[in-house]
Amino acid sequence: MRDGSVVDSIKPNDMAQYEACLTQEGEAQAQCIEQAGFQQCKWTDLGQGTCVPYHHGHSGAGSIVNPYTINIDSLGMTILLGIVFVLLFRYAARRSTTGVPSKLQCFIEMTFEFTRDTVNGIFHLKSKLIAPLSLTVFVWIFLMNSLDLLPIDLISYFAGAIGIPYFRCVASADVNVTLSMATGVFLLIFIFSFRNIGVMGFIKSLTMHPFNTPLLMPLNLILEGVSLLSKPISLGLRLFGNMYAGEMIFILIALIPLWWIQWTLNVPWALFHILIVTLQAFIFMVLTIVYLSMASEEE
């Protein structure tokens, strides 16, 4: 990211020579590119038809934390879907007439009432943040997940034509996206605890919980700490694992050599995946509300 380059996308130095090499001699892409010489494609080169996807081996051992790369595909999809969510709901709110509502409006109002009833059933304090937060989380994750039902290579085919080598259209199959939302909820747990039961109350809930004696405070701290840390990790990774595994199984089904037999596996898995999509969005929302309500109540 420091130099504005796109991962695994290169630009042959001499385009004509590269194409001539490919068509005439039928050599492998690697050799043609070695012949023509290449450089990394940058941001500004996309869309001009000069970039070619090419994977030239692992450039060094990557670590698990790499703050210099940004996944434009998933980030772009999340921002796009967030904007779609906001516009859709504002449109429905503005157009709510007193007469007979349209189907879209009914659907949006059903979603709204569903989240409001869920929040009211679990969270018993007054808060202006919880209900919009849970609505955002539910609809946003549902929209992100539901893109998994499109055919696998549909969007990445069009993206490859521009020169983007990999395009992940299911944003919640990116571990960054889900872990980021889970970490947001984790920080909100702290904020809610500090606001509702105070710092001392929070520390007491961490250190006094399974055993109520001051002697066993370290033990309590270890147990409660593990349980506290497992919340964001499990929240984020659950969504990631479900979506990533679902997409991976779609890819594997698409790799079966006989194209006319793929539907026998594809259709049942897609039907099951519809359930998983909705369920995972709902579970993320419910667990958010449950964690925040557990964090803000006294014993």
Next chain:
Amino acid sequence: MDASLISTIYYLAAGLMMGLASVGAAVGIGVLGGKLLEGASRQPDLLPFLRIQFFIVMGLVDAIPMIAVGLGMYVMFAVA
């Protein structure tokens, strides 16, 4: 260690992860389904409510095995 041994170990690791995850998921959901049937046989008119709760808890029980499956697939395809 040459590359094929490392690759073999990666595949073994992926298989182990997915296998144990499936055992956990199967046992958990099996017990849960049994409890659903038992509860439904005690109070048949609560069945729609129990069904909703079953799916919710199934999503939770499925979580860690799904994480293991996801990471196993990653190891099998993107690492090995």
Next chain:
Amino acid sequence: MEINATFLGQAVAFVIFVLVCMKYVWPPLMNALEKRQKEIATGLADAEKAKKSLELAKSGASETLRQAKQEAQKIIDEANKRRSQILDKAVEEANLEKQQILTAAKNEIESERNRAREELRNEVVALAVAGAEKILGNKVDSSTDKAMVQKIMETL
């Protein structure tokens, strides 16, 4: 798979979208739903009121109907009474007239009888005189015979 700068980008986007939802999406939806609920509640209350007034109107209507029927019955009774009154009066008048006619008829009969008797007497007298004349063979002398004839006529 790695944790990269998308993490922070997504966190920023998350915060922005939650704040936007809190300010611009949730309140309009909440207000719209509450407004519709209030309208439904007032609509239902109005329907209740309308139903109640309909029932009231219906019971009032049956009450009026009952009263109307009573009055009709009363009028019919009065009409019957008047009819019987009229009939009685007519019968009386008819009786009266019958009596009158009867008496008139009787009077006429009397007068007729009288007249008939007069005529008969005259004829009888004439016949008696004629017979007497014939018997006597002579003409009856006028004055004394007339006196005798008168006496006979009187005895008749």
